Amino acid sequence: MTDIQVLPGWKELVDSINRLKGVVIILGAPDTGKTTLAFYLSRGLQLRGCNVAMVSADMGQCAFGPPATLGMSSLSGLEAVPGLHPEVAGPTSLRDVEIHSMYFVGSTSPLGHLLQTTVGLKKLVEKAQGGGAEVVIIDTSGFVEGGAAWELKFQKIELVNARHVVALQRGQELEGILSPYEDRKCRTLHRLKTYEGIRPKSYERRRNYRRQKFSEYFQKATTKGIPLRAVRLINPLNILTGEGYGVLYKRLLVGLNDDENFTLGLGVIEDMGLKELRLLTPIEGIERVKLVRLGAIRLDEDWYDSRVMPWLGARE
Numbered sequence: 001m002t003d004i005q006v007l008p009g010w011k012e013l014v015d016s017i018n019r020l021k022g023v024v025i026i027l028g029a030p031d032t033g034k035t036t037l038a039f040y041l042s043r044g045l046q047l048r049g050c051n052v053a054m055v056s057a058d059m060g061q062c063a064f065g066p067p068a069t070l071g072m073s074s075l076s077g078l079e080a081v082p083g084l085h086p087e088v089a090g091p092t093s094l095r096d097v098e099i100h101s102m103y104f105v106g107s108t109s110p111l112g113h114l115l116q117t118t119v120g121l122k123k124l125v126e127k128a129q130g131g132g133a134e135v136v137i138i139d140t141s142g143f144v145e146g147g148a149a150w151e152l153k154f155q156k157i158e159l160v161n162a163r164h165v166v167a168l169q170r171g172q173e174l175e176g177i178l179s180p181y182e183d184r185k186c187r188t189l190h191r192l193k194t195y196e197g198i199r200p201k202s203y204e205r206r207r208n209y210r211r212q213k214f215s216e217y218f219q220k221a222t223t224k225g226i227p228l229r230a231v232r233l234i235n236p237l238n239i240l241t242g243e244g245y246g247v248l249y250k251r252l253l254v255g256l257n258d259d260e261n262f263t264l265g266l267g268v269i270e271d272m273g274l275k276e277l278r279l280l281t282p283i284e285g286i287e288r289v290k291l292v293r294l295g296a297i298r299l300d301e302d303w304y305d306s307r308v309m310p311w312l313g314a315r316e
Contacts, residue, residue, distance in 0.1 A: 005195065005197070006040065007192065007193060007195055008193070009190070009192050009193075010037065010040055010041075010044075010192070011044070013041065013164075013166065013190055013192070014040075014041055014044035014045060014048070016164070016188065016190070017041065017045060017135060017164055018045060018048050018050060020163055020164070020188065021050065021134045021135050021163070022135065022136075022161070022162070022163025022164065023125060023135075023136045023138065023160045023161060023162045023163055023164070024041065024135060024136065024137045024138065024162065024163065024164040024166060025138040025140060025156065025157055025160065025162040025164070025165055025166065026038055026137070026138060026139055026140060026166045026168065027140055027144065027153060027165065027166065027167050027168070027174055027177060027178075028140075028142065028144070028167065028168035028169070028174070028194065029142050029144050029145075029168075029170065029173050029174075030061075030142030030200070030201070031142070031198050031199070031200045031201055032142070032168040032169075032170065032194040032195075032198065033168055033194055033195045033198055034058075034139050034140065034142075034168060035056075035058075035063045035139050036195070037166070037168065037192075038054055038063065038137050038138075038139040039054075039063075039075075041137055042054050042075050042137055043075075045135055046075070050134050050135055051074075051132050051133050051134045051135070052074070052075065052133060052134070052135045052136075052137065053072060053073065053074050053075070053100075053128035053129075053131070053133035053135070053136050053137070054072070054073055054074075054075055054136070054137045054138075054139065055070065055071070055072045055121065055124050055125060055128065055136060055137070055138045055139065056070060056071045056072075056073075056139050057070050057117070057120075057121050057138050057139060057140050057141065057156075058139060058140060058141040058142070059105045059107065059108055059109070059110070059113075059117070059141065060108040060109060060141060060206065060210065061141075061142075061201075061206060061209060061210075062213065063139055064097045064099055065099050065102055066213055066214060066217040066266055067108050067210045067213050067214060067305070068104065068105055068106055068107060068108055068253060068255075068266070068295060068297060068305075069102050069103060069104050069105060069255070069263060069266070070102070070103045070105060070117070070120045070121060070124055071099045071101070071102050071103075071124075072099070072100055072101045072102070072124040072125075072127060072128050073097050073098060073099050073100055074098075074100060074128075074131070074133070075097055100127075100128075100131070101123075101124055101127050101128075101262050102262065102263040102264075102265075103119075103120030103121075103123060103124055103261075103262060103263055104120075104254075104255025104257065104263040104266065104293050104295070105117055105120060106253070106255065106293060106294070106295035106296050106297070107295065107296045107297060107307075108210060108297065108305060109143070110141060110143050110149075110152060111143070111148065112296065113296070114148065114152050117152070118152070118155060118156060118159060121138065121156055121159070121160065122159050122160060123261075123262070125138070125160045127262075136160075138156075138160070138162075140153070140156070144173060144174060144177065145173070149177075150176045150177050153177045154177060154180065157181070157187070162187060163186075163187060163188065164187070164188050164190060165178070165181050165187055165188070165189050165190065166190045166192065167189070167190065167191050167192065168192050168193075168194050169191060169192070169193070169194065170194050178191075207304065207305075210304075210305055211302065211303045211304050211305075214299055214303040214305065215303040217266065217282065218266075218268065218280060218281075218282060218303070219282075220282050221268075221280045221281050221282040222280070222281075222282075223270060223278060223279070223280055224267075224278070224279060224280075224281055224286050225276050225277070225278050226276065226277045226278075226279070226286060226289060226292070227275065227276055228273075228274075228275055228276060228277055229275070230287075230289075231277070231289055231290060231291060231292050232290070232291050232292070233291075233292050233293075233294065234257075234291055234292065234293040234294065235294050248272075249269040249271075249272040249294075250269065250270070250271075250298075251268055251269065251270075251298045251299055251300065252268070252269045252294060252295060252297075252298055252308065253266060253267075253268060253295040253297050253298065253299055253305070254266065254267045254268070254269060254279065254292050254293060254294055254295055255267075255291075255292070255293040255295065256281060256283060256286075256289045256291075256292060257289065257290065257291040257292070257293055258288060258289070258290055258291070259290045259291075261291055261293075263293075264283055264285075264288055264289060265281055265282060265283030266281065267279035267280060267281035267283075267292075268280045268281070268299055277292065295308075296308050
């Protein structure tokens with residue numbers, strides 16, 4: 001963390017957002033510093049007395065919360081990192097961040113889950129605003145190449161009515177997304193350079209990061225049973241249910257959701273019978289669960305993830 005630098009334009013961006021408050025969406029390819037900038041902006045706005053919330057919308061390399069989810073926090077536990085610029089907060093602070101709301105996407109990649117990703121983002125932004133947030137900062141995934149990525153980002157910007165579109169660019173990789181926002185009165189486009197000191201993360205490093213996050217999340221999990229008559233299954237992959245099909249669910253990651261379809265916590269299925277679902281989960285008050293959303297990934301005994309349907313999306 002000691003080599004993090006505050007780049008040109010960052011302080012001016014804080015001032016601009018503070019003048020015109022609203023939703024801020026940060027775009028960039030992988031390893032461009034989106035999360036670092038998001039925390040910098042959050043800290044800077046807090047120091048100016050602004051009520052800020054942050055949405056971690058990268059379900060593969062999430063800033064906070066477990067993978068396969070989107071999370072929202074007011075960052076009340078965020079503190080500046082000693083020795084750095086007072087507005088910089090870093091990963092050493094993330095364990096203290098309280099997640100106020102979570103939405104289970106069911107995958108570590110947006111591909112194959114574009115609707116879930118978009119709906120979840122909208123619900124979390126609305127919840128943050130309903131809780132009094134003047135500014136909501138969205139830290140997005142690095143999925144920016146190709147028509148599907150461009151359309152996803154465009155629709156997200158429109159759906160959340162982003163006031164500020166922040167682009168971290170190395171070259172021209174974001175132009176397909178950004179061109180509709182040139183000279184728009186309702187949105188302000190900010191182009192920033194990326195930090196050259198960022199080292200690209202390999203596939204294995206990303207996979208190990210997810211493993212670590214899952215392992216930490218399920219560290220205190222216990223086996224619990226949920227009567228199937230008490231919940232409704234959201235089964236997007238149409239996995240067969242009933243006697244003899246329990247093996248299809250073994251180690252499947254699921255979202256345990258409340259009546260509003262916000263996620264109370266995650267679970268890993270141990271067995272699915274005719275009357276009861278048995279799963280490993282850290283959450284208490286299992287009776288609060290009203291919806292169980294089946295995910296598209298399994299977790300092995302070492303907490304590595306793999307796709308149930310490998311053709312759904314690219315490697316993350």
